[in-house]
Amino acid sequence: MCRGPRFSRAHASMTAVVGRVVYGVAALLLVVSLIGLRAATRxxxxxxxxxxxxxxxxxxxxxxxxxxxxxxxxxxxxxxxxxxxxxxxxxxxxxxxxxxxxxxxxxxxxxxxxxxxxxxxxxxxxxxxxxxxxxxxxxxxxxxxxxxxxxxxxxxxxxxxxxxxxxxxxxxxxxxxxxxxxxxxxxxxxxxxxxxxxxxxxxxxxxxxxxxxxxxxxxxxxxxxxxxxxxxxxxxxxxxxxxxxxxxxxxxxxxxxxxxxxxxxxxxxxxxxLGVGAVRARAPGFDGRFGWCGLGLLAQIVLLWGLVRALAPLLPHGSLPQIRHPLRALGLLFAALVVTLLGLAGVDPHWSRGPLGFVPLVGGRDLIAFLALVGTLLCVWLARNERIKWLALRDLRTYLGAAVLVGFGYLTLGSFSQAFWDLWPTPQRLPWGIVCSVLLLPYFGALEWLLRGPGRRGVWLPLLGKLLTLAILLGGAAIGLLPDAMVLSLAVLVPAFLFFELFAYRLSRVTGVPWLAALFQAAWLGLLLASFFPLDA
Structure with a gap:
């Protein structure tokens, strides 16, 4: 059956209408969730x-x-x-x-x-x-x-x-x-x-x-x-x-x-x-905040997905790298992870602050050092083999686009995570969140240039790379080559990596700029780690 231009225009128009309805409902649910969350805290x-x-x-x-x-x-x-x-x-x-x-x-x-x-x-x-x-x-x-x-x-x-x-x-x-x-x-x-x-x-x-x-x-x-x-x-x-x-x-x-x-x-x-309190004790009930937090986070994901498309005219555009040998790319990542693991094996965090001793995040600096060194090794290899381009990092739109997406996402996440964790970075922590973001950029940039490509490989290959990273971190901590804080980091990294992968894929498909997806992930994880880990002197 032949479908001409008229059908294509009608289909595009219908898709646009459905999209507006979905995003409108998500915006309404976001507002309702905020109101419900406020009521549930009273x-x-x-x-x-x-x-x-x-x-x-x-x-x-x-x-x-x-x-x-x-x-x-x-x-x-x-x-x-x-x-x-x-x-x-x-x-x-x-x-x-x-x-x-x-x-x-x-x-x-x-x-x-x-x-x-x-x-x-x-x-x-x-x-x-x-x-x-x-x-x-x-x-x-x-x-x-x-x-x-x-x-x-x-x-x-x-x-x-x-x-x-x-x-x-x-x-x-x-x-x-x-x-x-x-x-x-x-x-x-x-x-x-x-x-x-x-x-x-x-x-x-x-x-x-x-x-x-x-x-x-x-x-x-x-x-x-x-x-x-x-x-x-x-x-x-x-x-x-x-x-x-x-x-x-x-x-x-x-x-x-x-x-x-x-x-x-x-x-x-x-x-x-102690004895019962001033009011009659009762069995613990369900925390009403959980339902509103879940609904609000779902609405946030939908709106953030649409925000990427809405910002597309203002963002830089390019083309994704071709990944011709996926197994070789994963092998290169594995080699960088193992080399870094062995390189950090002799660093005892109880006696030495490690290669990132200037970062005052106890436990967090160990994780950041690991990812930063892996990313640096991969970026050097990619640069020597002319597999990485730096032009987008000179474009102000790359930073502004990532800032808008991270800002909207983190504001809503901070509001809807209060039943689990307080994720708002204090003025004392915010500068270190920015520093951590810069240090994490080589890791996420290397993953995007090494593993993110067009087609189906661009979906499963970067996810496998993140899972491989988690496996090495967990294994290194289990055999004593990495600090125990790495295991605690998994509570942050597992949901963060899954969330990142969803929107890194979206950004790469809409813009074709690997550095934009890398900035989005690095900034988000940097803020999370700066909010979680304790500050020392």
Whole structure:
């Protein structure tokens, strides 16, 4: 059947109409999601404070907001839970658990550790032990609770996730006046002058076996027994000697803090050791923010996809390189990854800051150094073989286009990630986000020029390259050639690489400029890493 120009014009017109409808609906959903997200955050009252030592913190209290910034008026003092986040996290990471506890009647103080989030004090890493200052940050939150008239300073529990769990146990060994200590997926037990009181250790079944073993050992040591049975309380809560171990089925190291079952078990322990709060305790419900965040992120992806096409007339255009030997290209990437892995194998981050020692991101600089060196090796090879062109990097439109796309995407991502993580870079972190973006550009540029081509190969080949990078990072950390922080980085890299691949493909098809796709990915990952990892001196 012959389809002439009239059919083509009608088809193009219909496609344009459908596109406008889809993008219009996505824009509407974005606005609705923002409104719904705002409404979902009003179920408990929360506000920022500055602790006595200057550390920033968020406080969650029972009762919904009555107006803009108007606090509830409690009829009784709230028992308090100081809830500390883990390494490369911030107060936003534990917000879901904090809300569960606040809805059940407890005031929850979530301090941001030094070097993390908005805390401007530098973080000092100490391998295998609690980093100096973290106990002080928890102590400042406890002091704040004891000086606020509407908080019950006689009923305070200290809890923490991962590194925060280590710090909570350490604090419990120095302050016997707290009523309970809760370690969530922790591991280390730094002994103090006292035994930590009424300890609950909880972890996810999908956490590492090494952590399972260590937590069982810590529990047995605290209870003075050789072995403890899960979900059985040993000792006497009234005397402060109770110990309990609990494993949450199906939860991992990170997901355990978002689990309602984790919240339920913690609430049961708090009711035993602190007593129920100012309002009647209830079972943890679903965090209403998750649905709005998911809907908003979906709308963001659709709008960002359309924004690439809308900006096309303002962007530079070119042609994608021809990839004639895909297996050889992947082999070259593999060789660069292995050479870099072996080159960094002798760098101990506990004693040396590595090749990017000037970047004050603990753990992040190791990852950035790895990717930057891989990218530099590949770019040198591509340049020597005349397989890379630099013209687009001299075009201002390349930078402006990437800035608009990253700016829109990151603004919406920051708004809709608050149920999981606070991704907003502070003024202190933003310059380092830019520096990280520059350092990461060779890696993403090399991948685009080496693996991104026209046709189907341009879809699966770059994705394979990113998966190969992740595999080498994970394998290098598993055999001890790379720092353990590389494993933590996977929580950022896996979703980021999948997201990047979607829009790198879109940019390459619309513009044919590899450097534009590389800039988009480098800038986005640079901002993410600068927001995640702690700053040291």
């Amino acid at each position: 179920d408990v009252f929360h506000y920022p404070v500055e602790l006595p030592n200057g550390a920033p913190a968020l406080v969650y209290e029972p009762g919904s907001e009555r107006g803009w910034g108007e606090p509830p008026r409690p009829d009784a003092q709230f028992p308090v839970v100081v809830l500390a986040h883990g390494f490369a996290s911030n107060a936003g990471t534990v917000s879901t658990l904090a809300r569960h506890l606040a809805r059940a009647g407890y005031a929850v103080i979530t301090p941001e550790f030094r070097g993390h989030g908005r805390n401007r004090e530098p973080f000092l890493y100490r391998a295998g032990d609690v980093s100096p200052g973290l106990v002080d940050d928890i102590g400042a939150a406890v002091l704040f609770a004891r000086t606020e008239p509407h908080l019950d300073g006689t009923r305070i529990a200290v809890a923490g996730h991962s590194m925060g769990g280590h710090a909570a146990l350490a604090y419990g060994g120095h302050d016997p006046s707290v009523a309970a200590v809760i370690g969530i997926a922790g591991g280390a037990y730094p002994k103090g002058p006292y035994d930590a009181p009424n300890v609950l250790l909880v972890w996810g079944s999908r956490d590492s076996s090494r952590r399972h073993i260590r937590l069982r050992e810590v529990g047995a040591e605290l209870a003075g027994r050789e072995r403890l049975v899960l979900d059985r309380t040993y000792g006497d809560a009234a005397r402060g000697s109770a110990v309990r171990l609990s494993e949450v089925a199906g939860a991992g190291h990170l997901t355990v803090i978002y689990s309602r079952e984790t919240a339920r078990r913690i609430l049961a322990w708090l009711e035993t050791t």
